[in-house]
Amino acid sequence: MRLALHAEWTKLRTVAGPLWLLLGTIATTVALSAGATSLVNCTADGCGGDTTRLTLMGVYLGQAPVAILALLMISGEYSSGMIRTTLTAVPRRVTALAAKAVALTGAVTAGGTAAVLGAVLAGRLMLPDVGDRALSLSNGPALRAVFGTVLYLILIGLLSLGVATAVRDSATSIGVVLGLLYIVPIVAQTISDPEWQRLLEKTAPMSSGLAIQATTDLGNLPISPWAGLAVTAGWATATLAAGGLLLRTRDA
Amino acid sequence: MTPTVTSHRSGQHAGRDGFLQVLHAEWTKFRTVRGWPTGMVAAVLLLLLFAVLTGISSDQNGSPPVPIGPGGEPVTDSFYFVHQPLSGNGSITVSVSALESSIPRGPGDLRPGTVPWAKAGLIIKQSTRQGSPYAAIMVTGGRGVRMQDAYVNDRPGPPGPVSAESPRRLRLDRSGDTITGYASADGAHWKTVGTARVGGLGQTAQVGLFVASPPAVEGMGTAGSVSTAVFEGLRFQEGWAGGTWTGDQVGPESPSFAGYPEDTSGSVTGSDGRLTVTGAGDIAPANRETLPTGGTLRDILTGTFAALIAVIVVGALFITTEYRGTMIRLTLAASPGRSRVLAAKAIVLWAVTFIAGLLGTAVATPLGERLAQDNGVYLFPVSSPAELRVAVGTAALLATASVLALSAGAVFRHGAAAVTAVLLAIVLPYVLTAVPFMPASAANWLARVTPGAAFAVQQTLVEYDQVAGHYTPYYGYYPLAPWAGFAVLAAYAVVSMSAAAVLLGRRDA
Numbered sequence: 001m002r003l004a005l006h007a008e009w010t011k012l013r014t015v016a017g018p019l020w021l022l023l024g025t026i027a028t029t030v031a032l033s034a035g036a037t038s039l040v041n042c043t044a045d046g047c048g049g050d051t052t053r054l055t056l057m058g059v060y061l062g063q064a065p066v067a068i069l070a071l072l073m074i075s076g077e078y079s080s081g082m083i084r085t086t087l088t089a090v091p092r093r094v095t096a097l098a099a100k101a102v103a104l105t106g107a108v109t110a111g112g113t114a115a116v117l118g119a120v121l122a123g124r125l126m127l128p129d130v131g132d133r134a135l136s137l138s139n140g141p142a143l144r145a146v147f148g149t150v151l152y153l154i155l156i157g158l159l160s161l162g163v164a165t166a167v168r169d170s171a172t173s174i175g176v177v178l179g180l181l182y183i184v185p186i187v188a189q190t191i192s193d194p195e196w197q198r199l200l201e202k203t204a205p206m207s208s209g210l211a212i213q214a215t216t217d218l219g220n221l222p223i224s225p226w227a228g229l230a231v232t233a234g235w236a237t238a239t240l241a242a243g244g245l246l247l248r249t250r251d252a
Numbered sequence: 253m254t255p256t257v258t259s260h261r262s263g264q265h266a267g268r269d270g271f272l273q274v275l276h277a278e279w280t281k282f283r284t285v286r287g288w289p290t291g292m293v294a295a296v297l298l299l300l301l302f303a304v305l306t307g308i309s310s311d312q313n314g315s316p317p318v319p320i321g322p323g324g325e326p327v328t329d330s331f332y333f334v335h336q337p338l339s340g341n342g343s344i345t346v347s348v349s350a351l352e353s354s355i356p357r358g359p360g361d362l363r364p365g366t367v368p369w370a371k372a373g374l375i376i377k378q379s380t381r382q383g384s385p386y387a388a389i390m391v392t393g394g395r396g397v398r399m400q401d402a403y404v405n406d407r408p409g410p411p412g413p414v415s416a417e418s419p420r421r422l423r424l425d426r427s428g429d430t431i432t433g434y435a436s437a438d439g440a441h442w443k444t445v446g447t448a449r450v451g452g453l454g455q456t457a458q459v460g461l462f463v464a465s466p467p468a469v470e471g472m473g474t475a476g477s478v479s480t481a482v483f484e485g486l487r488f489q490e491g492w493a494g495g496t497w498t499g500d501q502v503g504p505e506s507p508s509f510a511g512y513p514e515d516t517s518g519s520v521t522g523s524d525g526r527l528t529v530t531g532a533g534d535i536a537p538a539n540r541e542t543l544p545t546g547g548t549l550r551d552i553l554t555g556t557f558a559a560l561i562a563v564i565v566v567g568a569l570f571i572t573t574e575y576r577g578t579m580i581r582l583t584l585a586a587s588p589g590r591s592r593v594l595a596a597k598a599i600v601l602w603a604v605t606f607i608a609g610l611l612g613t614a615v616a617t618p619l620g621e622r623l624a625q626d627n628g629v630y631l632f633p634v635s636s637p638a639e640l641r642v643a644v645g646t647a648a649l650l651a652t653a654s655v656l657a658l659s660a661g662a663v664f665r666h667g668a669a670a671v672t673a674v675l676l677a678i679v680l681p682y683v684l685t686a687v688p689f690m691p692a693s694a695a696n697w698l699a700r701v702t703p704g705a706a707f708a709v710q711q712t713l714v715e716y717d718q719v720a721g722h723y724t725p726y727y728g729y730y731p732l733a734p735w736a737g738f739a740v741l742a743a744y745a746v747v748s749m750s751a752a753a754v755l756l757g758r759r760d761a
Contacts, residue, residue, distance in 0.1 A: 036687075039694045060683060064676055068668050075668070079576050171572060171667025172287075175565040178675050182683055183557045187302065189686055189726070190551040193310045 004090045004099035012073070012103050021069040022111030025153070026118055029062030033119035037126045052145045052215040055123030059149055059210070062115050063156045063181065066108055070157040071164030071173045073100050074243075078168045083252050093247045097165060101240065104157050112153035116146055141215035148212030148229055155229070156181070158236035159205060165243025180235075181206045198222045205235040274587045274596040282570065282600055291566035292608040295559035295650065299612030300619065302555030307623025312545055316505050318538070318630040319382035321403040322452070325633060325714070326538040326546060328466070329382040329403075330509035332518035332531025333375070334499045335460030341427050342492030344459060347439070348372055348391045349419035350482040355468045355475050356513040365477065368394030369720050371464045371535070372481030374424040376431055378453050382503040387448040388462065388535065389422045389433030393479070397422070398718070399433035399446035403537050406718040409435045409445035419484070429453060460497065461486070463518075463531030467510055467542070469720045474541055476510040480530045499529075507545050507630070508538040536719045540727040547631045549642050550710040550728050552620030553613060556646055557679060563605050563650050564678075567657030568670035570601055575665045591753040594662060598749060601658055602651045609647030617643060634712045645709025645734060649741065653678055656703065656745040662752035677703045677744070685726045695724040696731040703744045705730075708737025 012018050036057045074097075077083040090096040120137075137143050159180075164173040184204035191197050201207045201222040211221050211228030218224065223231065282288050321327040351372045355365035373390025387401035389409070397409030397420060414420045423434040423442060429449050434442040465479035488494055499520035503509055512518070512532045519530045534542070571594075574580040587593050617639065624631060634642070653674065660670035681704035685695040699705055708730035715723050723729040730737055 036684075036690070039691055057687065060687075061676065061680060064672050068672055071668060169287075169569075169667070171565050171569050171671045174668040174671045175561045175675070178672065178679075179558060179561045182675075182679050183561065185686070186557050186679070186682060187305075187554050190306060190554045191309045196309045 001095055001099065004095050005102055007086075007089065008073075008096075008099045008103035009106070012107055017072060017076075018069050018107060021065040021072075022107060024065035025062045025069075025111050026115040028065065029058035029115035030118040030122050031058065032061045033058030034122040034126060037123050050214060050216045051123075051127065052142050053210075053213045055119055055127075056116065056145060056149050056213045058115070058119045059153060062112075063153060063206075064178065066112070066153050066157045067160040067177045067181075068174060069107070070104055070160035071170055071177065073104060073161060073164075075164045075168055075170035075173055078252075079170065087252050094244050097161075097240070097244050097247055101158055101161060104161055105154055108154045108157040109150065112150040115153070116149045120146060144225065145213045145215055148225065151229060152209045152212060152232060155209065155232045155236045156205070159232070159239050162236060162239025162241070162243040166239065166246050180204070202228075203231060205232045208232060270587070271592060271596065274589075274592055275599060277583075277586070278593075278596045278600045282604060285573070288566050288570065291562045291569075292604060295562040295605075296608050296612040296615075298558040298562060299553065299555040299609075299616045302558060303552050303616035303620030304623060306547070306551050306554055307620045308627065310545075310547070310624070310629050311627050312630070313628035315545065315628065316507060318507050318543065318546065319503060321383050321537065322385050323402060323404060325404065326508065326543055326630065327383055327403045328506070328508040328534040328536050328538050328542050329384075330501070330503035330506050330533030331371075331462050331464035331535055332499065332520070332529055332533075333377075333380060333458070333460060333462050333502050334497050334520045334527065334529055335377075335380070335458040336495045336497055337456045338459045338492045338495075339456045340491055341425075342459075343423060343425045343489040344374055344492065345421060345423040345485070345487050345489065346374055346461065346483050347419045347421045347485045348414050348481055349416050349484055351391055351393060351414055351479060352481075353393055353465055353468075353477050353479040354513070354516075355470070355477045360514055362478075362513055362516065365468060366393060367465055367468050367477045367479060368392065369466050369534070369536075369718065370477065370479040371398075371462070372479065372483075372529070373422050373462065374433075374460070375462045375535075376424060376426055376450075376453065376457050376459045378457055380458060380500060380502050382506060385450050385452050386535070387424070387431035387433070387450045389424050389435065389445060390462075391420050391422070391481075395718075397435040397445060399448070400535070400718070401431065401448035401450055403535065404716065405448065407446035409433070410437070410443060416482075421485075424459075425490070426453075426457070426459075459492070461527065461529055462535070463529045464534045465532045466534035466536065466720065469722065474510075474721075476513050476532065478513050478516045478530060478532045480528060483527045483529065484525065486525075486527065497527075501531075503533065508543045509533050510542070534719070537714070537716050539716065539719050539721045539723075540713060540729070541721050542719070543630070543632075545630065547624050547629045548728050549617065549621075549631075549634055549639065549712045550707075552617060552624065553642070553646055553710060555612070555616065556649070556707075556710070557682075559609070559612060559650055560653055560678060561675060563609075563654040564657040564671055564674050565667075567601055567605075567654030568661040568667050568674070570597055570658055571661040572665060572667040572670065576667075590756045594659075594749065594753050594756055598655050598658060602655050605654045606647045606651035609650035610643065613643040613646045632713060638712055641734060642710050642712065645738060648738060649706045649709055652706070652738070652741050652745050653703070656741070656748055659745065659748040659752040662756055663748070674703075678706070678741075679704065682707065682725065685724060690724075692722060692724045695726065699725040699737070700731050701740070703741045705732055705737040706741035708732045709734045711737075
């Protein structure tokens, strides 16, 4: 496992793509957060909603490069034929996948933390009074929101890795992942029955996972913050398990 | 390449330089790679699946009917009405000396506030049935004097608020089907605000005072408001004579009426000389917020977003697969005119996606409408040309998005990057407009300049100046006209195709 991990880390480190994608995550997260923050009319009382959530909104966009990074770790190998070398070097296929997952987690932790802290910094600079209160990392809910957003990005990465292992083709995998993330919330909006709507919001990976960012009005959330993140973790686990199973049973 | 083949080709299609062959080659590729037709079938099935889901997910059976106005549009017709039946022609005048509104800030916490479209004045209406024809002259909370009729017509009169120091005198005359509204600041000089022809009033109509108070627009939502008006000097002239006044709430149980704030209700107090009337609701066309249970064609076609993913993936793969398998070298060797290859791919892809999209919308729309209506869901009315435009526009939206993905694929030469870029450019603006906080101006800006503007082709709702609301893409109101929105996406596709053609010509394959 250590050797497999070392191999995966070397692959990740020595190709230009992953670094650019992590930089892309940071740039898009900070840019969207700053853009959204600058648009909102804030008074000394607040911004008419959850300010913490507003400043962390950048992950709506920042999760996309994370997903690409994750799925290229496996579907990139399928398209270049590298996967055969990988599986010859590490014949235990589940170990190879686990090594990829661990290496990915490390990379996304680094990039995600930078992205989220960048967004927080941007928020504090743009909303001096309100931001200090809503984004103080000594404030329990705000700390949970910031830390949880990094965890969310890691889980989105793992979910994408699982999908890509099962689907193999990169374009189709990203279609499936982005569909899971963005389309379910859109569908939930158009459904007029409130129970169905809440059910969809509770079970979709993005809307449930981002409940971790909520710091106000917790009673009215469709799902509580940590339970929401657990749902996203469930998605990541399920897709990784399905991907691992298919990786074991199929020819590479 | 043998000379025989070249001469054979140019002999058969003189003047076309073999473009038909390139087109045929691309069609053969599309047809025979299993994943691509499968993607198109998936797009059609997703449109159908979501139409069925939207159709069956809501059960409105047994809820009160939606009031319908004389023009066939859904209306809000709930207000407090102090009325009496009056026959024939006549005239009524009154002076409004106060109109004050309250908005709840929390449960049981009612505070004074401004409701621009709070209304108090004189009305003549066929009956107290919701949706019946009427004409009214009124003072409003922030829009001066207005004359309104048939729910959708609105004419401005003298501006400014009313107070005890500067009351506003209003007058309504009936002459057959012609109703004329006047306003005056002093009772001596009258200004005609408007004249309306109101069909179907009948010989005897209900005439009297009314107060309405639509929900106040606050941040991302609305809050039900209540308003109180003071009327003085109520008088009949020219044929009408006073009888007994009755105070009634019109349309208390209506899907387009949010009800009174907690612990308030409609009422009338005082004598004929001075009446204080409290009311809530509105007399106006319904919009997406006042009629939240209403469905639209756009809801039924929610599957467009899912189908979009399928066609974007196919569009990107249509070219990136060639790069991965180095098939591109063979393609470009067979047809060295590189931009012609790209054009042939675009034509094949656009046509196939358009046909698939049209098939999907043509089946999904009636299916979803039927299922929704069977569940008692009221659908906002759509004319046949508009319904056709939504179907054709949605198919064109899907087709153009897949061509945009094709060009992105040629630029990036990488499937995942192309799919992500195009999908985010089209879908993310829509996701962002639904985020709380997003001011309407920012949401409308996004719906103007991003490729997501093309969703305007699914617009079926009408925006009314005299109804306050959140007219944003989230609620189904787009800032651009349907085909103008589509043109934005088409412009992106054209620019991106040109960039792809230049890069394809310049780079080594």
